[in-house]
Amino acid sequence: MDPFLLESLAPVGADAPVSPIARRPAHLVGNTPILWIDEPFAPPGRGFHAKLEGANPGGIKDRPGLHMIREARRRGDLAPGAPIVESSSGTLGLGLALAGLTYGHPVTVVTDQGMEVSMFRLLTALGAHVDQVAAPHPDGGWQQARRERVAELLGGAPGAYCPDQYHNPDNTAAYRPLAAELLAQLGRIDVLVAAVGTGGHSAGIAAGLRERCPGLRLIGVDAVGSTIFGQPAGPRLMRGLGSSIHPSNVDYQAFTEVHWVAPAEAVWACRQLARRHYASGGWSVGAVALVAGWAARTYPAGTRIAAVFPDGPHRYLETIYNDAWCREHGLLGSEPPPQPDEIAEPDECVVTGWTRCSRVRDPLGRETATKSAKAGTR
Numbered sequence: 512m513d514p515f516l517l518e519s520l521a522p523v524g525a526d527a528p529v530s531p532i533a534r535r536p537a538h539l540v541g542n543t544p545i546l547w548i549d550e551p552f553a554p555p556g557r558g559f560h561a562k563l564e565g566a567n568p569g570g571i572k573d574r575p576g577l578h579m580i581r582e583a584r585r586r587g588d589l590a591p592g593a594p595i596v597e598s599s600s601g602t603l604g605l606g607l608a609l610a611g612l613t614y615g616h617p618v619t620v621v622t623d624q625g626m627e628v629s630m631f632r633l634l635t636a637l638g639a640h641v642d643q644v645a646a647p648h649p650d651g652g653w654q655q656a657r658r659e660r661v662a663e664l665l666g667g668a669p670g671a672y673c674p675d676q677y678h679n680p681d682n683t684a685a686y687r688p689l690a691a692e693l694l695a696q697l698g699r700i701d702v703l704v705a706a707v708g709t710g711g712h713s714a715g716i717a718a719g720l721r722e723r724c725p726g727l728r729l730i731g732v733d734a735v736g737s738t739i740f741g742q743p744a745g746p747r748l749m750r751g752l753g754s755s756i757h758p759s760n761v762d763y764q765a766f767t768e769v770h771w772v773a774p775a776e777a778v779w780a781c782r783q784l785a786r787r788h789y790a791s792g793g794w795s796v797g798a799v800a801l802v803a804g805w806a807a808r809t810y811p812a813g814t815r816i817a818a819v820f821p822d823g824p825h826r827y828l829e830t831i832y833n834d835a836w837c838r839e840h841g842l843l844g845s846e847p848p849p850q851p852d853e854i855a856e857p858d859e860c861v862v863t864g865w866t867r868c869s870r871v872r873d874p875l876g877r878e879t880a881t882k883s884a885k886a887g888t889r
């Protein structure tokens with residue numbers, strides 16, 4: 512790493528361009544910075560460009576939160592002042608709280624018992640109502656239980672609107688500006704590494720980048736125990752990435768390969784990022800960094816790799832960054848292997864640690880051929 516010994520005697524930041532004054536908090540969304548990440552993920556001279564979406568007021572989902580609500584109002588699906596109800600593990604909740612404030616709608620975030628206390632408090636402080644389901648659905652897990660509760664709340668509130676981030680194409684389209692920012696910042700991108708939950712940001716950014724970089728390779732990062740890419744549903748400690756349903760925003764055909772990552776591996780990566788690079792985040796950030804570091808070691812020198820870091824570390828101080836909590840869950844003490852395990856088919860066996868598969872297909876066999884082309888056209 513370059514020693515950050517500035518030649519100039521001016522205080523750090525003195526030469527930074529002065530940002531314009533934001534008149535509304537929504538104007539603070541976007542134009543997020545990029546940080547170069549190398550050791551210990553890659554040897555000196557190799558590394559990847561981390562797009563720090565945690566620099567948005569709420570996180571990466573400020574973008575779809577604002578865009579989905581703006582589009583719903585434009586179409587007339589959401590009347591002025593009508594309530595918004597959505598299922599979220601927290602990040603979209605923050606984006607919707609911002610959209611509610613911006614456009615004047617009350618917001619209810621339906622979540623589960625795994626939501627961090629700090630996220631619960633923050634959402635409440637920002638004016639959202641948080642509704643926590645008590646138990647997982649017997650087949651569809653927590654996500655299905657949350658979705659059923661959303662349906663129940665919508666049924667009881669005429670005019671209420673659910674953006675449905677799992678299936679709403681406006682979620683994907685919201686990331687076109689992020690792709691444009693990456694192109695402006697990096698010029699050319701060869702590999703994009705992105706976590707997958709609803710599938711929105713991987714699909715939207717890849718579609719935007721491919722217009723200028725048609726050879727782009729898209730590496731999807733999922734959690735062990737997630738059903739998205741064809742594994743059976745299992746217990747998931749990691750939040751944000753992964754799912755127990757099959758969101759239709761996942762653009763299966765856009766992916767070159769998928770990696771599943773386990774919680775201890777993500778914890779190791781998050782803590783390394785914090786120590787060595789000051790910038791870190793949550794489960795998806797750790798998992799993405801692990802895989803992007805592998806790409807930086809594996810692809811030829813000069814390959815330009817961008818990785819999306821969806822949020823920052825503060826929400827995870829009592830989990831990922833809490834030694835006692837991590838010890839209780841057996842997440843400390845082992846470094847991830849230098850290479851992932853490999854499987855030829857996504858459902859070949861149940862994966863329990865970092866595993867890679869270069870065969871990606873929709874486990875439900877849905878038609879996705881036109882999805883990339885459609886992203887951003889609504």
Ligand SMILES: Cc1ncc(COP(=O)(O)O)c(C=O)c1O
Nearest residue numbers: 602708709710711712751795821
């Ligand atoms: C922190 C975090 N990382 C990653 C993701 C996955 O992003 P996407 O839903 O765009 O696939 C989410 C989704 O909620 C998230 O909250």
